[in-house]
Amino acid sequence: MEPVPSGRDRGSHKPGRDHKPGRDRGSHELSAEEQAQARQVSLRRIGGLFARHRGALATVTAIIVASSVLATATPFLLRAVIDRALPERDLPLLAWLVAGLVVVAAVTSVLGVAQTWISTRVGQQVMHRLRTDVFTHLQRQSLAFFTRTRTGEVQSRITNDIGGMQSVVTSTATSIAANLTTVIATGVAMLALSWRLSLVSLVVLPPAIWLTRRVAQLRREITARRQRELADLNVTVEEGLSVSGVHLAKTLGTGPALAARFTASSARLVDLELRSELAGRWRMATMSVVFAAIPAVIYLSAGLPGTAGTLSIGTLVAFTALQGGLFRPLTGLLNVAVSVTASLALFARIFEYLDLPVEVADPAEPVEIDRRRVRGELRLTDVTFHYPGSDTAAVAGINLDVPAGTSLALVGETGSGKSTLAALLSRLHDPTSGRITVDGVDLRQLRLADLAAIVGVVSQETYLLHTTVRENLRYARPDATDAEIEAAARAAQIHDLIAGLPDGYDTVVGSRGHRFSGGEKQRLAIARTLLRDPRVLILDEATSALDTETERAVQRAFDEVARGRTTVTIAHRLATVRDADRIAVLDHGRIVESGDHADLLARAGRYAALAA
Structure with missing residues (x-):
């Protein structure tokens, strides 16, 4: 049957949202509509995807807290080894302290495996539900939706867009809990060792937060452009490599033009990926320099006249170990902020499909009929x-x-x-x-x-x-x-x-x-x-x-x-x-x-x- 108006009516049929007149498919500029969609994505709605997994997330959080608190014992054990067991040649104490270090490492590793299994399972279930919800909802759309949507666009949203948010969905909640707990526990331990050195360490936070916000905004924009380009690439593959598409290309001799179109789209993807990666690498490089400078400042502070002789060698070593360990969870928290901000563009595209009204739907109160007794x-x-x-x-x-x-x-x-x-x-x-x-x-x-x-x-x-x-x-x-x-x-x-x-x-x-x-x-x-x-x-x-x-x-x-x-x-x-x-x-x-x-x-x- 005719899926779109035929003859004189076809020309008046409105183009679809994803196939707008005059829109340059190779352009990297975000439309006002896409920018508005990205802004309107609610973090509460994203969090609602995890609502049915509260029990599992609570278990993961408990494991994370226990693991983080347990891990903070390591620098204190290390301080005892350096300040007491070794100088006093107390072999039994040294053996207990070394055993404690091994036990802490083993237990935190086991807890880490359990945490990864539960969090990954929850994340994959959320991904599965999101994929099936989008597929099922699109199945309920009328023919009009598919006639005004570019071939390949739907597949791109289900595969590329949902696939692109996998790392965010599977690890964001646990990453926030794990890194936040570790940062808090490490900060408390640092304060317990030396509040003066802790104040020195805080100078890293302002530049780290500022850099993170800059990178997050850039990646959010690049992510939206990349997903559009991936959709265009998917459309080119669908149109150029299907049986009908290949037949048309061979009979019209348009193979080279299709190859050139695919090459140009792929080249634009390369550029977007490079820009996204470089934005993150420059931030990481800058953060690494800042964090590497902190131990040097700490050593310098320990030797100043006002603080010289007030810190033991064990305390200094333990503190620098804690401060060095703070780099990974703090960077992890900042990376989560970048990932969540960048993924808002993906969630906007998925929620746009989930929010599509169903034009031809089942009635709220259907009439019950016996199919075998229908006369016709x-x-x-x-x-x-x-x-x-x-x-x-x-x-x-x-x-x-x-x-x-x-x-x-x-x-x-x-x-x-x-x-x-x-x-x-x-x-x-x-x-x-x-x-x-x-x-x-x-x-x-x-x-x-x-x-x-x-x-x-x-x-x-x-x-x-x-x-x-x-x-x-x-x-x-x-x-x-x-x-x-x-x-x-x-x-x-x-x-x-x-x-x-x-x-x-x-x-x-x-x-x-x-x-x-x-x-x-x-x-x-x-x-x-x-x-x-x-x-x-x-x-x-x-x-x-x-x-x-x-x-x-x-x-x-x-x-x-x-x-x-x-x-x-x-x-x-x-x-x-x-x-x-x-x-x-x-x-x-x-x-x-x-x-x-x-x-x-x-x-x-x-x-x-x-x-x-």
Whole structure:
């Protein structure tokens, strides 16, 4: 069926958010919209992703606190070794102190392993939920969303954007807890050893915080640009390396141009990655110099007249060890700030998809129906539909009654609204006004799963999965037996061809079914729909890709399976619909004639002109 407005309506269809007119795909500048989105990302909402894991996070926090407190015993043990055990040659005390150092290291290592396992598990569960939530929510979007979104953009958000925030999601909470606890514990220990030297050590904080803020802002901007560029790269791969894309490139000779486009996009990614890494490296280099200078200042301070002789060698060594150990957790805290700030651009892109409204959704209080007892009576009452952004109705004021078990044919020129009407009948869109009912129940009051079981669609565009013939057919009904699959294939006049293949029903159809001809793919699609045994069958140019002989065979099959079903057929070739119980002629979205074949010919109107 037509996924977008056809003919005169197509030009008025609004472009999507990710495919804006005049937007330079190679540009690194953030749009005002993207900047606003990044600013609006709430840290509370990000924290809400971890709400269901409070118990595990509390356990990790307890492990971190215990590990950090235990680790601060090391410098005190070291001071005792230098100031007491060694000068006094107290071997038993030395043995106990050395054993204590080993025990502290062993216990903190074991706690570190436990902490890593729990925190990684929580992080991966959050990632899993985020991926599945985005995928499930996008599955509920209408066709309009996918027609206005660039090919490859959706995949890029699920893979690149969610993958890019993995380190933040899996380690941020525990990293903050671990490093903050370590910094506090180390600071307390430093104060206990010498408050004067502790004040000297604090000079590192102002330049460290200032540098971190600068790098965070830069990385946030670069991250947003990088994800846009990754999406562009993904689009190029999808468009250039799919079967259809390769075929188009080879027939038009555009391979070199595609390669140049991919190369340029990849080069821009290299530049962005280099800028991001260098921003962090310059900060780390500067911080390393500052932290390396602190011990020198401490040694100098210890030798000044005011402090000389007030500190023991053990205290000085223990203090410098603590101060050196402060570098890693403090840098870790600052790095977390950088990562979280940079990742806001990623969260903005993901939350943008999660916040998309569902245009065609399940009703809050669905009408319960027994699918086996549905008769299939269709009624369209004053149905009008506008595609988003279009001021002209694709169909307007449609009134039709299709009794159960009868056949209706919709005919008209390209762009007259036939496929739009078929899309409304299968609820790919909802009418802008009016209502469509089956057995008196508005389609909007039915669960989408119930409607899909009632209304079967065979469209003019056939999509097959890259798997076996059997699994392609079973996709329509997972519990179908092999006998039922073969029966559906026979009805679609495709069983003999499948049986003649070397692997039969286990033959892999290839990417998008390109192993089969257009007519063969169409018949596979017909078999797949028939396997669901729907009460209402919509055939949208279902035989358009078939040769005359095959079309006649499939038409006979349709005549057979249509008995007892309500059938709506859309066709350009009027020979395929002349036996329909009723034929409606559409023109510019309106029904201009209605009747059976003989009656419409006798009127010598629009139908007769189409048949001429």
